[in-house]
Amino acid sequence: MKKYSLILLVLIMGTSVFAQKFVTKSGHIRFYSETPMETIEANNKQVNSAYDHENGAFVFKVLMKSFEFEKALMQEHFNENYVESDDFPNSFFKGKIVNNEDIDLNKMGEVPVKVIGQLTLHGMTMDVEADGIMDIQENMISASSKIIIEPKEYDIKIPGAVVKNIAEEIEVFINVDLKKLSK
Amino acid sequence: MLKKIILSLLVIGILGGGYAYFFMYNKSHPDYEDLDADITISAQDLYLQCKENGKAAEYTGKIIETLGTPQEIEDNDGIKTLVFVFEEGMFGAEGVRATFLPSNNNELSSLSMNTQVRLKAFCTGYNETDVVLEKASLIRK
Numbered sequence: 001m002k003k004y005s006l007i008l009l010v011l012i013m014g015t016s017v018f019a020q021k022f023v024t025k026s027g028h029i030r031f032y033s034e035t036p037m038e039t040i041e042a043n044n045k046q047v048n049s050a051y052d053h054e055n056g057a058f059v060f061k062v063l064m065k066s067f068e069f070e071k072a073l074m075q076e077h078f079n080e081n082y083v084e085s086d087d088f089p090n091s092f093f094k095g096k097i098v099n100n101e102d103i104d105l106n107k108m109g110e111v112p113v114k115v116i117g118q119l120t121l122h123g124m125t126m127d128v129e130a131d132g133i134m135d136i137q138e139n140m141i142s143a144s145s146k147i148i149i150e151p152k153e154y155d156i157k158i159p160g161a162v163v164k165n166i167a168e169e170i171e172v173f174i175n176v177d178l179k180k181l182s183k
Numbered sequence: 184m185l186k187k188i189i190l191s192l193l194v195i196g197i198l199g200g201g202y203a204y205f206f207m208y209n210k211s212h213p214d215y216e217d218l219d220a221d222i223t224i225s226a227q228d229l230y231l232q233c234k235e236n237g238k239a240a241e242y243t244g245k246i247i248e249t250l251g252t253p254q255e256i257e258d259n260d261g262i263k264t265l266v267f268v269f270e271e272g273m274f275g276a277e278g279v280r281a282t283f284l285p286s287n288n289n290e291l292s293s294l295s296m297n298t299q300v301r302l303k304a305f306c307t308g309y310n311e312t313d314v315v316l317e318k319a320s321l322i323r324k
Contacts, residue, residue, distance in 0.1 A: 023274045025313065026259045045262065046282065046307065046315050050274050063315055065244060065307035072212045089243060089308045181275055 020053040020105075022141050022178035029062060029174050031149075033167040040074060040166065042067040049176045051141065056100030058115055060093040060174070082156050083122050091121040093128065103134055110135045115145065124154040132174075139180040147172050215318035216284060218246050220303050226251025226267040226279045230314055234277075239309035247316060250301045251279065256291065263291045265300065265319070272312055281316040290321055 027047030033040040048061040064085035069075040079085040095117015097103070102111050111134045119128045132145030149170045151158060158166050222242060224232070226249045233239040255266040255276070262282060269278040281304050283291060294300065304319035 021274070025280065026257065026264070045259070046280075046317065048274075048310050048312060061310045061312075063308040063310050066315060066317065071208065072210050073208055075212075086240070086244070089239070090310060 027176035220248035
């Protein structure tokens with residue numbers, strides 16, 4: 001009897017923990033660079049992301065080769081010369097929502113959030129802080145945010161010939177529809 | 184006379200260089216449906232090679248022809264993804280995810296799950312939960 005009670009307790013605890021997790025494997029990250037010479041935009045719609053309501057943990061995992069550019073040449077340069085995606089195939093963010101206690105899963109609607117964490121890109125890890133919005137829905141959370149990335153901070157070298165074509169500060173827009181993990 | 188020849192060669196060189204740059208700058212993306220596969224491997228072996236044997240680099244950036252039995256089809260704003268599930272992880276099903284070219288949408292709509300499918304796609308890597316295939320197209324054999 002004691003044994004079965006313990007199993008039941010573990011199952012209940014497990015369910016309650018998993019019920020707090022929200023995930024997606026089709027998140028969208030778009031980056032945008034604008035200079036007088038050129039506007040560059042790329043989209044990645046295969047972004048893995050997870051949010052754990054229990055502790056506010058938020059993670060992203062991005063395959064660099066999944067970024068799509070309008071021009072094939074830009075995509076080639078991005079992968080081969082700038083982010084060197086053969087050597088650094090993944091980029092990831094690990095952080096947490098500072099005001100996680102403001103998120104009430106029973107209260108539908110938008111909640112402004114602040115996220116802090118570390119972004120690893122091109123083998124370099126930097127602290128990142130961003131404001132965002134969590135839109136609480138039934139069994140789903142739509143999260144959006146924008147961060148600014150400076151390529152030089154991540155040791156991404158832009159050749160002199162195109163340095164005026166690429167912005168020093170690149171805007172990165174994040175949109176993920178996180179679905180409640182049913183387990 | 185020599186001056187004229189040098190000048191003509193210079194003009195031809197500049198025009199040729201300009202044309203080459205324009206052509207390169209505007210070259211289109213490959214037609215993934217027409218590309219030949221670099222590697223043929225079952226979906227399960229592809230997943231295991233990347234997960235267990237750390238061989239993702241051998242498949243990333245390659246055109247993969249693969250065969251497997253999908254368990255799910257996802258539709259994100261008209262973009263369809265077949266999901267070949269091989270295990271359950273911390274964040275749900277893990278396996279191979281193949282996102283298709285829109286030209287395949289009609290055939291995918293009538294596809295029944297749990298039947299074997301052969302496809303060709305560009306592998307963008309392994310993200311520690313799934314092998315991600317993009318620009319996929321069904322192979323009808």
